[in-house]
Amino acid sequence: MAKNVEYKSSDAAVAVVEYRDISKRFGTSVVLDEINLSLYPGRVMALMGENGAGKSTMLSILAGLLAPSQGAIVVDGEEITEYSPSAGQASGIEIVTQELSLVPHLTVANNIFLGRELTQGARTGGFLKSSRMTQEAQAAIDEFDIPIAADDRIEQISLSYAQIVEIIRAWHRRPRVLLLDEPTSSLTRNETRHLFEIVRRLRDAGTSVVFTTHKMDEVEQMADDIAVLRDGKITLTAPIERLSSNEIISAMVGRELAEQQLDLPPIKETDPVLSVSNYATRQTSEGHEGVFDFSVRPGEIVGLAGIAGSGRTAFFKSVYGLHTARTGDVKLARQPYTKRSPSNSLKRGLIYIPENRKEAGLVLSLDIAQNTILSNLARFTGPGGWIRRGQEENVSREALESLHTKYFGARTPVAALSGGNQQKAMVARCLIADDPQVLLLDEPTRGIDVGAKADIYAIIVDLARHGIAIVVSSSELPELMTLSHRIAVFRDGAICQSLERDAFDEKEIVRAAIGA
Amino acid sequence: MSTAHTETAARSRPQKTFSALFSRARLASLVVWIAFACYVVPLAIVEPQFISFYNIISILMLISVYALIGFGEGVVVLSGGIDLSVGSVVGLAGVVAALIMQGNTGIGWALIAIVGGVFAGIVIGMLNGIAVALLNIPAFVATLGTLSIALGFGYVLSNGQQISINNMAFLDISVYSWFGIPIPIYIMFAVFLLLWLTLSRTRLGRYVYAVGGNIQAAFVAGLPIRRVLISAFVISGALSGLAGVLLASQITAGIATTGTGYELIAIAAPVIGGISLAGGRGSIAGALFGVILLGTIDNGLTILNVSPFYQHIISGFIIILAVYLDTVANRRKLV
Numbered sequence A: 001m002a003k004n005v006e007y008k009s010s011d012a013a014v015a016v017v018e019y020r021d022i023s024k025r026f027g028t029s030v031v032l033d034e035i036n037l038s039l040y041p042g043r044v045m046a047l048m049g050e051n052g053a054g055k056s057t058m059l060s061i062l063a064g065l066l067a068p069s070q071g072a073i074v075v076d077g078e079e080i081t082e083y084s085p086s087a088g089q090a091s092g093i094e095i096v097t098q099e100l101s102l103v104p105h106l107t108v109a110n111n112i113f114l115g116r117e118l119t120q121g122a123r124t125g126g127f128l129k130s131s132r133m134t135q136e137a138q139a140a141i142d143e144f145d146i147p148i149a150a151d152d153r154i155e156q157i158s159l160s161y162a163q164i165v166e167i168i169r170a171w172h173r174r175p176r177v178l179l180l181d182e183p184t185s186s187l188t189r190n191e192t193r194h195l196f197e198i199v200r201r202l203r204d205a206g207t208s209v210v211f212t213t214h215k216m217d218e219v220e221q222m223a224d225d226i227a228v229l230r231d232g233k234i235t236l237t238a239p240i241e242r243l244s245s246n247e248i249i250s251a252m253v254g255r256e257l258a259e260q261q262l263d264l265p266p267i268k269e270t271d272p273v274l275s276v277s278n279y280a281t282r283q284t285s286e287g288h289e290g291v292f293d294f295s296v297r298p299g300e301i302v303g304l305a306g307i308a309g310s311g312r313t314a315f316f317k318s319v320y321g322l323h324t325a326r327t328g329d330v331k332l333a334r335q336p337y338t339k340r341s342p343s344n345s346l347k348r349g350l351i352y353i354p355e356n357r358k359e360a361g362l363v364l365s366l367d368i369a370q371n372t373i374l375s376n377l378a379r380f381t382g383p384g385g386w387i388r389r390g391q392e393e394n395v396s397r398e399a400l401e402s403l404h405t406k407y408f409g410a411r412t413p414v415a416a417l418s419g420g421n422q423q424k425a426m427v428a429r430c431l432i433a434d435d436p437q438v439l440l441l442d443e444p445t446r447g448i449d450v451g452a453k454a455d456i457y458a459i460i461v462d463l464a465r466h467g468i469a470i471v472v473s474s475s476e477l478p479e480l481m482t483l484s485h486r487i488a489v490f491r492d493g494a495i496c497q498s499l500e501r502d503a504f505d506e507k508e509i510v511r512a513a514i515g516a
Numbered sequence B: 001m002s003t004a005h006t007e008t009a010a011r012s013r014p015q016k017t018f019s020a021l022f023s024r025a026r027l028a029s030l031v032v033w034i035a036f037a038c039y040v041v042p043l044a045i046v047e048p049q050f051i052s053f054y055n056i057i058s059i060l061m062l063i064s065v066y067a068l069i070g071f072g073e074g075v076v077v078l079s080g081g082i083d084l085s086v087g088s089v090v091g092l093a094g095v096v097a098a099l100i101m102q103g104n105t106g107i108g109w110a111l112i113a114i115v116g117g118v119f120a121g122i123v124i125g126m127l128n129g130i131a132v133a134l135l136n137i138p139a140f141v142a143t144l145g146t147l148s149i150a151l152g153f154g155y156v157l158s159n160g161q162q163i164s165i166n167n168m169a170f171l172d173i174s175v176y177s178w179f180g181i182p183i184p185i186y187i188m189f190a191v192f193l194l195l196w197l198t199l200s201r202t203r204l205g206r207y208v209y210a211v212g213g214n215i216q217a218a219f220v221a222g223l224p225i226r227r228v229l230i231s232a233f234v235i236s237g238a239l240s241g242l243a244g245v246l247l248a249s250q251i252t253a254g255i256a257t258t259g260t261g262y263e264l265i266a267i268a269a270p271v272i273g274g275i276s277l278a279g280g281r282g283s284i285a286g287a288l289f290g291v292i293l294l295g296t297i298d299n300g301l302t303i304l305n306v307s308p309f310y311q312h313i314i315s316g317f318i319i320i321l322a323v324y325l326d327t328v329a330n331r332r333k334l335v
């Protein structure tokens, strides 16, 4: 059992908020079990734990998105009585949720001011001061140095910018307590750096910040204190100076994780199974077409690096057949593949796992088993179109368990899974695909805890060993460097450089990705 | 600061020139307008009476009732719901107004009748709002229920009879005109202006869009979701009530079934005008455009002596076509 140090950040400090004996149950499953924790002004706390440990639930209760089943939140020494988002905001608590909470059809400025509109006259009937809000929002955006405009609509900007907009929104309200639920999971390094600068500034101004992450280096950079959750209980709280990362990890998983050595299988010396030539997904900003060639052989793992918006997702989607490419030819197993569509791709063993699990990956209203086998229903369908439910359950359970997914029964809806476990359900889907040839994985480990990441790497390598070609994009360079035979770097919609494993060089890849 | 601002804006939109102006969204609504023109222009040449002042007024008169319920429906759809009870409310409001005026002449009673009719609509709207926002009943089901309830009350109150109206002040509403334009047309435009301002310029309007666009996000942002939903349904109820009153004045009677089937037009108009049935996207001007389109087509077909039976078929195709153009316009683009 990990140690549990009771401490105060400084003797003079008084907690801004406290969790007092908080428990949370969903039906019969206990998600939080008598949590006690204090947050102090001017401190940044990293909340760590495996997928499904209860981190998001903890933050949601503090922000008033969920009410606890037992216990109470104490603000400034007083138990609060009402759990609602507006009550949370009234106490100065702002949250950036793990899944985006923005209104897609509204502009960035409208979203930043949502619920806090500047008006003249009466509160609800009053007229909005639109231009004032746009100006202020633009000023806030400029602090983060990202190329979006305050009057862009959310649906027009990329996922990572949308994530930043959420952070800007919370920050703009000058909270006393700022809760960030995996804020960096869709950010690039540069954006992460900006975020951390802002967090430091807030902290120095006395804000109490809590963030969750699965990345150890971020914890070391950013946190003053650590709290670790395991199965709904706090297993460790301590200032960061007193901890080693091994201690943190063992408090998270309850065991020491063996240092992982990936043994990449040899690439089959055959023709590529997937190749594209003269390919372009979009017009580059200068107006010329950035065409490129790309291929992957059976058993090969190719990593795609690049900054957010560099065109990796567009590449995947156009090859898979979700969108049309601007120009170029695709060959799959030496046959030209022109009529590209998801169902044709699946028939030919080309599988794509999208980065945005909510939007493109999972059917939230269906249960876990149904989602896992969704693309392979034919295999589980008997004569007359009847689905073999028993088989469906067994196979999906097997796939989910090989990823250590935490869930309460194969028949619970996917919406009730924690973020990281939803991601696992998506990966599980491709594990049970029929005779896969090529896997396109877009950020497969986003939001996945350290232990499960290792599982996913092992599974990817294993699939490669069986002769499957794998193309994986990730915003984490170290991950790509451990996992890939070769890394292709995307910039402005095209591949601008390609490196073999023995020539991997982090600096060079970053330079290629940003075009410096 | 301001230079930094423009720089950022410029970076985000490299080609905000030609291609942006003719983005697909604009193009599609352009297509609807062109199709509309292709219908109106030849018709005006063949049948000049089609664009006579008199005919334009009669088109506007015809659509003033549709427009009011279309506006209300538009607000509900923007908030992410749907209101099927509007047609029944039209009938109920007419009956209530007619009952109030039975044997009561004079402008005072006319005013009370108007208020009574609108109030009946507000009550039904309130019921809808409570069912949806507080009891979490899906809007489709809740308003299907109130459709029947309102119709039933209309029958009960009128005893299944048509209640004729003799109050001259009330009947004057649809006869009297200022500068040659009948009062209902002024009412339609006044309501339009009010709603347009509310939706685009006020906090309530912004919340309607937010709740319809992403209710989870609205929740996290701490918006008063229930109040917003109830307001949307009450607006719809009140406007349907007003429409019922105007219609009663036109047909000089309160009849429980006058509005039956109007929900089709009420829903079609905003949708044709680009308000998304998924909620959160579109403008109330779209609802106005939608009713104008439907009204003009009906009127034109009448002038061309096309049987009303065919008119239904044609309207149906037009609704599907317009919505198809809308989906083409909003197809997701590449990330």
Ligand SMILES: Nc1ncnc2c1ncn2[C@@H]1O[C@H](COP(=O)(O)OP(=O)(O)OP(=O)(O)O)[C@@H](O)[C@H]1O
Binding pocket: A026, A029, A031, A049, A050, A051, A052, A053, A054, A055, A056, A057, A058, A098, A406, A407, A408, A415, A416, A417, A418, A419, A420, A421, A447, A449
């Ligand atoms: N609405 C719900 N109904 C039922 N169970 C739920 C619900 N929401 C969350 N859970 C369960 O509660 C547990 C904790 O979920 P939570 O989202 O807090 O995990 P987490 O620590 O944030 O994980 P991750 O790292 O994957 O984001 C999970 O096992 C999840 O399945």
Ligand SMILES: [Mg+2]
Binding pocket: A055, A056, A057, A098, A181, A418, A419, A420
């Ligand atoms: Mg979480």
